[in-house]
Amino acid sequence: MKEKNPWHTPVTIIITVIGVIAIVALVTVAVLQNRPLPQKYKYGIVLDAGSSHTALYIYEWPAEKDNNTGRVEQTYSCKVKGPGISSYASAPLKAGESLSVCMQEAKQRVPGRRHSQTPLYLGATAGMRLLNSENSSASDKVFQAVEEALQKFPFSFQGARILSGQEEGAFGWITVNYLDDRLKQGLETKGALDLGGASTQISFVSDNYDGSESPDNAVTFRLYGNDYNLYTHSFLCYGKDQALRMTLAQQTQSGPGTINDPCFHPGYTESRNYSVLYDSPCVSDRKPQGPPANFTHIGTGDFQQCQEVVKRIFNSTHCKYSQCSFNGVFQPLLQGPFGAFSAYYFVMNFLNLTDTSIPLEAVREKLGHYCATPWNQLKQQHPKVKLKYLSEYCFSGTYILTLLTEVYNFTSENYPNIKFIREIKGSDAGWTLGYMLNLTNMIPAEAPDSPPLPHAGYVSIVTVIAILLLVLFILSLRPLWPLCSKRPQIV
Structure with missing residues (x-):
């Protein structure tokens, strides 16, 4: 009678099947746990409505933020054809119409799934400051036409407003220092000199200025965990x-x-x-x-x-x-x-x-x-x-x-x-990036994509599977146990 092969017993086959399944499970868990996670991005759009022209800027930053400040980068800019919106005081509807070409570009550039979550801002500077001081009714009609035009696009429109000269100067200072990585690294800051068509701004940090003398020129920012006391002034009519x-x-x-x-x-x-x-x-x-x-x-x-x-x-x-x-x-x-x-x-x-x-x-x-x-x-x-x-x-x-x-x-x-300077690291120098950077502090950060399992759970599962494989390996050697026990002992 032919001797039965011990490796072909049902128990051995079951052990082998369970072992293969355990190995496949271990590999699958390891691959899923350690695969690269897709980076989430947010977007923001800022329209700079200056005295001589309007420009649109699209900014992008990771959804996870550094020290409460998003790392913003400019990804696209579009110069609106025609003069600044303040020039349309006698025909306000044209002010809104002039923005449509650049806004259509923005619609194509920002991923569709992000449209409704993308904040859209319009900031007007010295040209509209002058128009508002001269004819507030005309200024209001221009803003109304601009807002109606921008609300037709699928973005999250946050309003159009006139920036104060102080804001324009301060946000320009943020831009210059952010692009030079001075804020993140806590380095000595740069002053900012901005010259437009209707106004000019000067902004810098001075050890001799604590805001007590002429407090209207003092601005305080907190960026990347650091506080900055800034002197800034805007001279209207001196563009x-x-x-x-x-x-x-x-x-x-x-x-x-x-x-x-x-x-x-x-x-x-x-x-x-x-x-x-x-x-x-x-x-x-x-x-x-x-x-x-x-x-x-x-x-x-x-x-x-x-x-x-x-x-x-x-x-x-x-x-x-x-x-x-x-x-x-x-x-x-x-x-x-x-x-x-x-x-x-x-x-x-x-x-x-x-x-x-x-x-x-x-x-x-x-x-x-x-x-x-x-x-x-x-x-x-x-x-x-x-x-x-x-x-x-x-x-x-x-x-x-x-x-x-x-x-x-x-x-x-x-x-x-x-x-x-015209631009630094691909971003235009100006107030818009600083404005966007400051506003990201108001936008809640999304939770980053995380691995399927918490680290402790992942380690526990890998350990259990490893122990199971070890036990199965030992059991798979069961046919050899009698041979080991029958070896003659040397006296």
Whole structure:
């Protein structure tokens, strides 16, 4: 009779089947527990409604946050065609319509499943501040038209409002320091210099300023677990476009038919309308009585004389504080490095003067040479630049240098501390990123995706399966037990 194979018994087969199942279960649990977890992202949209144009920015950040502050990155920007929304005061519906192209882009860029959870904000700056002060009813109608247009999109619209100058300056400061990783790492912060068309802002942390002197200029932020006491001030009407109006208003006080302007190039001649020039709250109260309809604007191209003209729009004669910048506004001593953006960058970049290692005297010489360049020669050198913009670079460059050195008191020693920037790490420098970063503190963080099992449960299951496999292995050796027991013992 053939001897029965002990490995083919039912018990052995059952042990083998259970062992295979246990091994498959162990591998499955390990794979599921240790697979990469998908990163959740949130999105935010901010519309920057400036005085000269509107821009849309899309921001993205992980749903899990660092020290209560989301790590925000700009993923897309769209410049709205046409002027700023404040220009549509007489046709407010067009203000809302102008945003539709960029909003459709945003609809495509943000994942559809996130549309309803994506906050949408519109912040208006100096252009709407001026319109609101001049005609609040027109300002309200523009906002109403904008809100109605934005509410048609599937995002979570959070409203449209005018940012105060203090907010604009403070959020610009956050942007510059966030992009440089200074906030997260607790490094010395950078000051922020922002220049728009209708206003300019200066913001920085000073060891000499605790907010007790001129408390209206003090802002406190808590970001990444650190507190920051910030000095900030916004000068309405001192953006480059309104500053140009003020210098022209100074030169046309008597209502002349012709002015010779040192801030425009030799050979430049343009007929300007008095009503258009004085159609701004920044200069409307200075309009001369009974002027002609137009005046002839003639350029003479003299940098030094231009600087004298520019200085006259700043009032530095009175200060009730320990120290002031201009117009009686308190300013502590400048401290640390500064980032200068918006029109600061675009003007100085065009003039090839963004390298602040160039001595100040050399900068003045270069500006002097540029302003003295004949208008016809300049047009030939820059055929693709719009004539309006091209004609104003001499004034804008002179204005920027005068503002920095004669008003904010940057000297040849600390002027190199300024860095002219357009963007850092793919994000545009400006107030919108700081605004979004601050607002993420108000957005609840989602719980991150977690493994299927808690760590203790995972360890327990793996341990039980491992013990089971060991027992099964020992039992599988059962046919060999008799052989081991029959071995002769050596005496």
